[in-house]
Amino acid sequence: MTATVFDAFTAAAGQWGERPFLCILPDTAAAYGIAPGELAYRDAAHRIDALRDAYSAAGYGTGHRVGLLLENRPAFFLHWFALNALGVSVVPINADLRAAELEYLIGHSEIALAVALPQRHADLAAAAERAGRPLRIMSDGDTPPPAAFPAPLAGTALDELTECALLYTSGTTGRPKGCMLPNRYFLHAGRWYANIGGLARLMPGEERMVTPLPLVHMNAMAYSAMAMLMTGGCLVPLDRFHPKRWWANVREARASVVHYLGVMPAMLMKADASPEDRAHSVRFGFGAGVDRTLHAAFEARFGFPLLEAWAMTETGAGAVVIANHEPRKVGTSCFGKEASDVEVRIATEDGSDADIDEPGELLVRHAGDDPRYGFLAGYLKDEAATAEAWTGGWFHTGDVVRRDADGHLHFVDRKKNVIRRSGENIAAVEVESVLQQHPLVKAVAVAAVPDPVRGDEVMACIVPQQPLADRRAMEAAAEELVRWTLGELAYYKAPGHVAFVDSLPLTATNKIQRGELKALAPTLVGAPECVDTCALKKRQETAT
Template structure:
């Protein structure tokens, strides 16, 4: 059995040398300025071994960390595997990070090398100087520069427990945390996907998995890459999600599996139906967060199931849950129920067990005598946060979930994103997903603001495709709320609407909830905000 990611790939290359491992579609090739086409397992293996030899000759080894700022190029995976062979941990760097974020990452992770796109070398060098850290830089095709320090680890000590990657959380409530991910984390993710079966069954040597998700995130890096390595499949990592050309890419790449985020189906459903909507080879999609009202219509229109799943960077596949078997309870935010190797608890704010149909925070661990199997090894330089997350022997996810009487789990929201209005718990993500479907809305973030009578009120911050003309903001706000009232329970609709030029986002394009909360507090009563509370009246049942 393989004990490192590199050894797992080497075994796949031995079993399937002539099978395609990586595919670069023409659109991605043009965007990146690289060659389109496919790279077989044997060809990839040869390149990885050359890179490994170069890194070894330059003095890199067990215990070093190297940053990778290569976007979704094949070079990301090839350099990752080569460095992994030597016990070097990789730190994926999001290309969207800027000065302060890079300074923090370089200083916190203590990378001594960054393999990066040439246009980013200056910003990386400047950030390293600001952080007071020595940092060698190289382009993906360069000969590695000499290591700036001796490897701290023993060459023969590389194995399952060795740090394989350091992934940073998005930092929606504070500074990003560095999740230490050992080889075991990635190996188990691939094995889990290979073996889970049901509607997510993978066929050895035949799958072509298309993902627009970034390799700097665990979904693409752990699940997509390692699933293909473990089954001899082909990974099609595109530069990003292109709505207008998505189905053309799906068809031309001969994708059999796609990975998605919830916003993608919402955007794709806005396009008018076409005769060739089902003209593809996709058997299933793997993702999370699809709007409940769009789930069934999407599957009916495009002809394949979207399998909703739950996991976190911290949990990996140690506690992943997926709705890969019927009944999937489509349209209910159901993500299935745990398998025998995962244990789940739902607890209220007082730590009491939540009963059937009651919301509670999701606590998870792996079953058996290794409750942290498949999970991250901890937060770098933050033992207190690690111990807090694992309080009482359970990993506290911060997600609010409900278990129905039949045992199936429904996602409600992140714990800190729940708005409590007049005794009703409102999921910010649910309101956001509905408002995003309005044709005028480009982006949306929903927050709670204080209300003297109801406790909380719903405030929607909207970015429009075309900003409302002077004097037209109030009318547009009322139009959007009137529209929302036809799609949401009256208490969930926005009581305030504010139009912004941009939302506060993290470098990974997630809503910066802390900044949003502070921003929202000052919007009611300002010239940028329309009070729509009077529109929120209990509606008569639709007959």
């Protein structure tokens, strides 16, 4: 029986050997400085076996964690599967992370090795020194250096519950949490997608799936990669979403399936209509968050359904819901009905079950004997947070939804204090902790404000140490604060708006009143005391 992701890939290579597993388009190849083309399952298997042997010889084994800072390159998959064969858990590292984030990730995850782009080696070494952790660093193609310390679980048999990956989510009340994801998490995600059918039916040996989503997130790593692996399909990972080149990439890839974030349809609809809008072979899109006012118009224009789904890093496919059957109730933020293997509760503030069309927090669990089947194993080094998330035997998602009279689920809002910008979850407290360290700042509170393209944008409300004399002083201070943040956090977490205020809404115990802040922040956009800093939020390019 297949027990690990490596086992699943080995089985796929045996069945689909000559078929392509990965396709790298010329645009993506140029962005990465690598060769374009396809990599067959059998050829990938040979490279994975060689890597596995090299890692084994260097002393890596069960219980080790290895960071992968490789973006969406084929190398990510090869190293992941090779390490998985040895019981090593991989920790995907977002290439946008900067000093403070890297220091925390290295210290918290205790990775023994980082396989990274050469231009990020110095950053990783500096972060490891700040974290006080021993860390070996290598590039793809290097011989693995000897392990920094012995494998903590050497000799332990590998199975579905062996940790496969550690994925970090945004921390809603503090630092990002590390989700320990076992082999079962990925295997179940692939099997779920391969078998859900309906409008999302996958045809074995025939699919070509394009995803611009990053491999540091569960969608691309669990759903996209594992679904193609389970069905002998070809995955076409892009370096990122490029609106002007999207349809050319889709056509060149001969894509039958695309994965999307809600921001993507909105950007694609801004382009002028073209006779080539339907010149593609896409049967469906899989994603979440499409603007309900654009949903029907997009499908009518481009000729395929956008299947809205709900899941979290924590839930995996253990509790996933997707609108893959009609009626999908397009234009209502509907994400379907739960299948028979998922149980759902919608709880009001007092803990009672919500009535029809009454909003409440979404609680989920897997049906059957094991309510945690397919979920994360737990939060690393945070048993209290794991127990809290599972209060009462249900996983508390922090998302507010409603169920209509027909039993369909509709997304309403997020209960948690998270900013959702272009598909990235941003913890307000993480941005606040960085800004608070700047000498200009006396107090700070961060909230989401609406953005027509990105969904949310980051607003920082700043009480300055000293009054700012005029608009010019405000602009200079705002730029300094944003550049400070860009040095510590990923670019998308930096404030897109900085408002200088006399005071913050606080509770009697001097905690930020998040409800009042949420209402206040949008009213400050465009005000004289608010500086628009969106233009400063540029991705820090990684040289090839």
